[in-house]
Every structure is written in structure tokens, then in C-alpha cells.
Amino acid sequence: KQEVTQIPAALSVPEGENLVLNCSFTDSAIYNLQWFRQDPGKGLTSLLLIQSSQREQTSGRLNASLDKSSGRSTLYIAASQPGDSATYLCAPHSGGGADGLTFGKGTHLIIQP
Amino acid sequence: GAGVSQSPRYKVAKRGQDVALRCDPISGHVSLFWYQQALGQGPEFLTYFQNEAQLDKSGLPSDRFFAERPEGSVSTLKIQRTQQEDSAVYLCASMRPNTEAFFGQGTRLTVV
Numbered sequence: 001k002q003e004v005t006q007i008p009a010a011l012s013v014p015e016g017e018n019l020v021l022n023c024s025f026t027d028s029a030i031y032n033l034q035w036f037r038q039d040p041g042k043g044l045t046s047l048l049l050i051q052s053s054q055r056e057q058t059s060g061r062l063n064a065s066l067d068k069s070s071g072r073s074t075l076y077i078a079a080s081q082p083g084d085s086a087t088y089l090c091a092p093h094s095g096g097g098a099d100g101l102t103f104g105k106g107t108h109l110i111i112q113p
Numbered sequence: 114g115a116g117v118s119q120s121p122r123y124k125v126a127k128r129g130q131d132v133a134l135r136c137d138p139i140s141g142h143v144s145l146f147w148y149q150q151a152l153g154q155g156p157e158f159l160t161y162f163q164n165e166a167q168l169d170k171s172g173l174p175s176d177r178f179f180a181e182r183p184e185g186s187v188s189t190l191k192i193q194r195t196q197q198e199d200s201a202v203y204l205c206a207s208m209r210p211n212t213e214a215f216f217g218q219g220t221r222l223t224v225v
Contacts, residue, residue: 044216097169103155
């Protein structure tokens with residue numbers, strides 16, 4: 001069964017800093033990995049999708065990397081802003097069913113103005 | 114619609130009451146997932162549909178939970194005889210196979 005760990009669990013930093021959020025997973029047989037953000041009381045918003053054949057994916061100030069063989073992904077946030085405050089979740093995707101998308105507990109991020 | 118739509122957004126149920134939660138996926142999305150999210154936790158898998166077929170229901174916590182997707186589009190998650198431990202946010206996601214998953218806003222269920 002796929003298990004996902006996200007480190008750190010929580011992070012509070014001043015505005016403008018560059019950040020790295022870490023995600024590790026136990027089963028490397030994945031199709032892709034997706035990063036989401038979740039604002040309080042809201043659903044999940046997709047940020048980036050990395051296919052298993054890719055090493056990196058970029059969207060604006062966000063860059064996600066994937067090392068499938070070692071079961072690791074990182075989300076890099078450049079020049080953080082207060083609007084980036086949210087919980088960030090990674091989800092490796094192993095197909096349908098219970099392993100379709102597996103989540104950890106996320107990283108709760110606060111960017112101080 | 115443009116995204117995954119869930120209704121109601123909020124539901125308060127008395128203990129023992131039956132509830133039905135609805136998910137309208139993105140048109141053409143074959144795969145549909147239901148998740149349960151407790152406060153401060155990540156989403157936990159409940160069940161998975163491919164079109165109208167329920168291929169995995171291993172995450173449903175008890176036989177009080179039932180999900181269907183009779184025509185391969187709209188899905189309903191039903192909880193019978195609700196209990197306080199059922200209080201959570203219920204999330205629905207849809208996708209084309211092995212592509213990006215899109216989530217709805219969720220239904221927050223409170224059992225009193």
C-alpha cells in the first residue's frame with residue numbers, strides 16, 4: 001500500500017523567501033505525481049502534474065521535481081507571497097482504486113507579510 | 114460545467130439520519146473518486162468508479178456507506194444512520210485515466 005510523508009508538517013516564513021516542500025512515497029510504481037494546494041474550508045486546487053517520465057515541471061513561481069526511483073518529490077516556491085499561505089499536498093498516482101491518488105497530511109504553510 | 118461540482122456544500126444531520134451527497138464530475142471524465150477528509154488530515158480514499166462501474170470500495174468505513182454512479186456521470190455518496198464519527202469533509206475528484214485530477218469544493222458534513 002502506498003504511503004506518503006510530507007516534511008515539514010508546518011512552516012512559517014517571512015514574505016519573499018524561497019521555500020522547499022518535501023514529499024516521499026513508498027511505492028515507486030507510479031504513473032505521475034500531482035501537487036495540490038488547499039485553502040481553509042475549500043477543496044483541492046491542482047498546482048502541477050509531473051508524469052513519471054519527467055524530472056521537473058514548472059508553473060510560474062512553482063517548480064516541482066520528481067525522483068521516481070527514490071520515491072521523492074519536492075515543490076520549490078520562489079519569492080513567497082502571503083497569498084501562498086495554504087496547505088500543500090502531494091499525491092502519487094498509481095492507477096485506479098485505492099492507490100489512484102494517495103495523500104499525506106500535507107505541509108501547512110504560512111507566509112508572514 | 115467547467116469544474117467538479119459538489120452539493121450541498123454544508124450538511125448538518127442529526128445522529129441516525131440518512132444523508133446523500135452529490136458529485137457532478139467534469140464532462141467526459143471516466144474516473145471518479147470519493148475521499149473523506151478529517152480536520153487536519155489529508156484526504157482518505159473511500160471509493161473509485163470507472164464510468165458506471167464501482168471498481169474499488171475498499172475505503173468505505175462501514176456498510177452504512179454506499180456510493181453509486183448509475184449512468185457513468187453524476188455520483189452519489191449515501192450514508193445511512195449517520196454517527197458523529199462520520200463528521201468530515203467529503204471530496205469528489207474526476208479525471209481522465211492517468212491524467213490530472215480535479216477536485217470539487219467538498220461537502221462538510223456535521224453530525225449532531
